[in-house]
Amino acid sequence: MRIHIATDHAGLEFSKDLQKHLTGQGHEVVDHGPKVYDALDDYPSFCISAALAVVADQSAGAEALGIVFGGSGNGEQIAANKVTGARAALVWSTATAELARQHNDANLIAIGARQHTVDEAIGFIDTFIATPFSGEERHARRIAQLAEYEKTGAIAGHPFS
Numbered sequence: 001m002r003i004h005i006a007t008d009h010a011g012l013e014f015s016k017d018l019q020k021h022l023t024g025q026g027h028e029v030v031d032h033g034p035k036v037y038d039a040l041d042d043y044p045s046f047c048i049s050a051a052l053a054v055v056a057d058q059s060a061g062a063e064a065l066g067i068v069f070g071g072s073g074n075g076e077q078i079a080a081n082k083v084t085g086a087r088a089a090l091v092w093s094t095a096t097a098e099l100a101r102q103h104n105d106a107n108l109i110a111i112g113a114r115q116h117t118v119d120e121a122i123g124f125i126d127t128f129i130a131t132p133f134s135g136e137e138r139h140a141r142r143i144a145q146l147a148e149y150e151k152t153g154a155i156a157g158h159p160f161s
Helices: 009-024 043-059 074-080 094-102 118-130 137-152
Strands: 002-006 028-031 064-070 088-090 108-112
Touching: 002 009, 002 043, 009 028, 009 064, 009 118, 043 064, 043 074, 043 108, 064 074, 064 118, 074 088, 074 108, 088 094, 094 118, 108 118
Parallel strands: 002 028, 002 064, 064 108, 088 108
Antiparallel strands: none
8 A cells, every 4th residue: 555654843753663664564655754854844735745645546546545743643634634535534542543444534644743652653553554444324424525515615405504
């Protein structure tokens, strides 16, 4: 599987360890940056690049997922979710990694590099990659509603007040 990865300065060392693990598992890792430490770098461009690549790969029929991380993972998740078709979930346990795939068909996860050890993050990532989307109708319906809103700004039959 192709795994797109992005971070900021807070997760640069973390990224190196995770890329080594993923490559060792047989995955093709695409690093969207940064390549060098810069305490003033900005995560949005790195994370958006990773999300764009995941969505493009999946749209082309390639098996791909993404991982974005920084100090907390929050900003990185927000940045990735600005990309149409990206469904990035903040994970902090193996249970949230599993549910992100099973219920939300998440195609990216965000992890706080300052919140977890490398071993914990590897557990979250391995769970995320190994877990398939359940395909249950209620989950598929909700994902379709999100996609509809991304395209039209509305959800049919559900007016906003």
